[in-house]
Amino acid sequence: MTTTPSRPAGEAELQPVKFSRLSRRGVLLGLSGPQLVAAGSGAAILVVALYLGETTLPYTAPLIAGSAVLALVRVAGRPIIEWLPLAARWGRRSMTGQLEYRARISRPRPAGTLALPGDAARLRQLVDADTGAVYVHDPHTRTLVAVIGVAHPAFILLEPADQQRRIAGWGRVLATACRSGRLACLQVMERTLPASGKGLTDWWTHRGRFDGSWPSRTYGELIERAGPAGERHATTISLALNLSSAGRSIQAAGGGMRGAVAVLRQEVETLTAAMRAAELAPSAPLGPGDLALMLRSAYDPLVASTLERYGELGRDLASAGPVSVAETSGSIRSDSAHHAVLWISEWPRAHVFPTFLSPVLLSSGVRRTFTMLFTPVRADIAARDIRKKKTEYLSDAAQRAKIGQIDDAAQTAEYADVLQQEADLTAGHGILRATGLITLSAESPGELERAVAAIEQAAIQSSCETRRLWGQQAQAFTAAALPICRAM
Numbered sequence: 001m002t003t004t005p006s007r008p009a010g011e012a013e014l015q016p017v018k019f020s021r022l023s024r025r026g027v028l029l030g031l032s033g034p035q036l037v038a039a040g041s042g043a044a045i046l047v048v049a050l051y052l053g054e055t056t057l058p059y060t061a062p063l064i065a066g067s068a069v070l071a072l073v074r075v076a077g078r079p080i081i082e083w084l085p086l087a088a089r090w091g092r093r094s095m096t097g098q099l100e101y102r103a104r105i106s107r108p109r110p111a112g113t114l115a116l117p118g119d120a121a122r123l124r125q126l127v128d129a130d131t132g133a134v135y136v137h138d139p140h141t142r143t144l145v146a147v148i149g150v151a152h153p154a155f156i157l158l159e160p161a162d163q164q165r166r167i168a169g170w171g172r173v174l175a176t177a178c179r180s181g182r183l184a185c186l187q188v189m190e191r192t193l194p195a196s197g198k199g200l201t202d203w204w205t206h207r208g209r210f211d212g213s214w215p216s217r218t219y220g221e222l223i224e225r226a227g228p229a230g231e232r233h234a235t236t237i238s239l240a241l242n243l244s245s246a247g248r249s250i251q252a253a254g255g256g257m258r259g260a261v262a263v264l265r266q267e268v269e270t271l272t273a274a275m276r277a278a279e280l281a282p283s284a285p286l287g288p289g290d291l292a293l294m295l296r297s298a299y300d301p302l303v304a305s306t307l308e309r310y311g312e313l314g315r316d317l318a319s320a321g322p323v324s325v326a327e328t329s330g331s332i333r334s335d336s337a338h339h340a341v342l343w344i345s346e347w348p349r350a351h352v353f354p355t356f357l358s359p360v361l362l363s364s365g366v367r368r369t370f371t372m373l374f375t376p377v378r379a380d381i382a383a384r385d386i387r388k389k390k391t392e393y394l395s396d397a398a399q400r401a402k403i404g405q406i407d408d409a410a411q412t413a414e415y416a417d418v419l420q421q422e423a424d425l426t427a428g429h430g431i432l433r434a435t436g437l438i439t440l441s442a443e444s445p446g447e448l449e450r451a452v453a454a455i456e457q458a459a460i461q462s463s464c465e466t467r468r469l470w471g472q473q474a475q476a477f478t479a480a481a482l483p484i485c486r487a488m
Helices: 033-052 054-072 080-095 118-122 160-180 198-207 214-229 247-252 256-277 288-299 301-309 379-402 409-426 445-461 473-481
Strands: 100-102 124-127 134-138 143-151 183-194 231-242 281-285 324-327 332-334 337-346 367-377 431-442 465-468
Touching: 033 054, 033 080, 054 080, 118 473, 134 256, 134 288, 143 256, 143 288, 160 183, 160 256, 160 367, 160 431, 183 301, 231 256, 247 256, 256 281, 288 301, 324 473, 332 473, 337 445, 337 473, 367 379, 367 445, 367 473, 379 409, 409 431, 431 445, 431 473, 445 465
Parallel strands: none
Antiparallel strands: 100 324, 124 134, 134 143, 143 231, 143 281, 183 231, 183 367, 324 332, 332 337, 337 431, 337 465, 367 431
């Protein structure tokens, strides 16, 4: 992402920004590896058929045509050949009964595990005895995750100068995550939740006048009915410690999970200090009760406001997961809601202001969760990846020149993005791979489809392109709706 030259002095205005394009370049002539395999197989069959004689062409023509279709025809933005692994995985899961999940309430789960479906069932919880914070451990990917609540003013209501200052501060927060070298992922999650009315009820409980009069009774009934009818936004930031990359630091801190918790605590303190410098208000890492409430609310949104209003209900991590989950190709059903996950496949190509996502984030009447997954890339790996991209582009350009093709504007713009990334890396900036996901929840399939249509239209207003993650909704929901830094 690059910035344009600043405005003239005296004009306190936001600076527009520009995003890098999603790479469309393949291994050769814009074709990916699977496409080349399919096209090469068809070409090989054609050569063999011509060598054996023209009489074999009618028999091999279906194979040749099928190879061309697999390699060149696109469905929902992907070549058919790239849909085959996803379709095979879906078929295997369907035949083995993995598309549905039912909680076994009569059989207790192993101590320390999260009651989540799918591959998230392997996650473990660790409670820090010193701070009371809970950390989520994934023994397979070797990560340890902490979740931090963040309070902030409404960005869109700030003055342009304040907005620009906060943008620069947030950039320093991301730079801190890049420089660490020990973080596997940083997840920013913003949720719309039905207001529980707890704050209003608490105010009336402590300051109300309960004298039995008609105004007192009427006001109390009004608070009781109107409190849960509003909507509020909640933001969390989750950071995942890479236990492999932080191995030496963990050993120096005492080794084992105790050392890992100590190192993650240091990373949390560093990141929260950077957030305070960016004029954000981070909380301490969430405890088991708060994390359990978030997980329960993601799978069962209708009960969220009730649990938040009534004390300690639903704050046990051992039972925070769903009772049932059923997955279809385009959505999942969990407890009281239907969900669908959209992927932001294309960010704005032209210069936009930092408030460009307002139509999506401020859409009313839609229960949604917006998630950004940032993956820090080490400087040496980023430099090697940039050199590879430059080599591929120059090789493709030379190959196109040999066969008489010319570069189009999209290829030239993509190469310019690569050169800009190289310049930024040379100047000392970090590289972050960003993935945007939007989870939509509704009480019925019809309401869910209307919500999807509304958000897709809002994304168009934001100059973004969204795609529904067909055939992988359960995995996408875990990554997009739960604050546990799960990669897609």
